Amino acid sequence: MTWTLVYFVTGLCMGSFLALCADRLPMGESPVFPPSHCDCCGHRLGVPELVPVAGYLFSAGHCRYCGQPIPSRFLWRELTTGLLFLAAGWGKPPDLPLFLSFVFLSGLLVAAWIDWDTQLVYDVLLMPLMIVAFVRAFYMSALPWSLLGFVVMGCVMGGIYLLARGGMGLGDVKLCLVLGLWLGAEKALWCLFLASLTGSMTALTLIALGRRTWKEPLPFAPFLCSAAFWLYQWGEPLMQAARRFLW
Secondary structure, three states: OHHHHHHHHHHHHHHHHHHHHHHHHHHOOOOOOOOOEOOOOOOEOOHHHHOOOHHHHHOOOEOOOOOOEOOOHHHHHHHHHHHHHHHHHOOOOOOHHHHHHHHHHHHHHHHHHHHHHHOOOOHHHHHHHHHHHHHHHHHOOOHHHHHHHHHHHHHHHHHHHHHHOOOOOHHHHHHHHHHHHHHOHHHHHHHHHHHHHHHHHHHHHHHHOOOOOOOOOOOOHHHHHHHHHHHHHHHHHHHHHHHHHHO
């Protein structure tokens, strides 16, 4: 229980930083400098406002200096990261594989949030994930399987990209290459299938509710990142359930 609490609190703190990264990277700003401040009045936030979740509640969702509302996405992204860190670390000791899992999860979250907001996938996120994937594969003695996943996803996504004729962004292709390194060939292909399925269902639901039109593109990275996380953590049970459902 002690480590479970540590993972959750660590996730909350990381969520605060990751949410800041997702906001600043598309604008070409550093996530470190300048320090956290109100986007309206520019006042630097104090320690009470910087405490994850509690800071938002403490200020009642508004800047204490100018009264402007603080976007609620910061609160939800902090909570989401805390819960996902909790799920990733549940029952696991603090070791290198778990640390790498947290790195993988952090990269997925920022990539998903940015793509949802801007429909862009940034190389500055994918390159560190690719390097860490090689480190993990070497440590786990799984480098051949990781390279096979990279090659398979490269062939599959390269073909889809050419057939789509502009209907898919190159950033999604690069993201799938990174996921192939992390997941291996079989899980990466299942990831692509599950992401396509959940993305299609979400798009149809939004269209039915009048929240989106047929011509509006739906960001694909959030669905890829979501499927990748669950397959990375519980790949075998999920693949078995999917096989039973399909066949």
